[in-house]
Amino acid sequence: MKKSNEPFWWALFGAGGTLSAFFIPILLFLYGLAFPLGWLAEPSYEELRSLLASPITKLFLFALIFLSLFHWAHRFRFTLYDGLQVKHLNELIAVICYGGALFGTLAAGWILFI
């Protein structure tokens, strides 16, 4: 049997799916809708700055962004492949999806830790 990378990508997909299922709805609701629309009192810039200074916040956000991006990459790759029947571009799509996720992960690491 041919050796395959699929279990590796699937593990990232699974971890990202779980983490995003638990945390994205509440974060998106608060920061994307409730605060901008004034339903809830917005945190001040200083509060956010000190929240972001904590290593726990940094690690949490890094894990969430990294795994969510690879979850997207894997699932979207197969959406294009099976759903939209773009089978002839399989390799190009894989490179763009995983490459994009890697780029985003590096960007997140850069702005969080460096």
Add this chain to the structure above:
Amino acid sequence: MKFFKPDQYVIYYKGYPKLYIRVKPIFWWLKKWSSFFFILREMTSLAVGFYAIVLILMINAINQGPEAYAEFQTWLKSPISMALHLLALALALYHSITWFNLAPKAMVIQIGTNKVPGFIISGLNYGAWVALSALLGWFLLN
């Protein structure tokens, strides 16, 4: 409608009377509700990816200082951002629900010789979702 019909191309080769090649149309999944919900579930990854990028932009804006963050907030309040966030929230909720419903298939837990029933595993996931959301919401609002 051309998009919904399977296209049949007829190809003539020397020696073959007729060769049919069937091509699945690109919107095949709009014909049945079940396949529509399947593709909708797969499309939730766009919301997950979108929000990961929003988080990156938000962290970057906070790092750059109060002015950059104020500019980011102005963008958050724009109609385009509102529409994108609303759509993304709907898809993100659909992702969570379908993910927890499938959890029993991904993790089979046995106690002795008995399998833990699926609804208990899903139920625990839903419970954890509510608890974690409440905890995180409480922490961020205090």
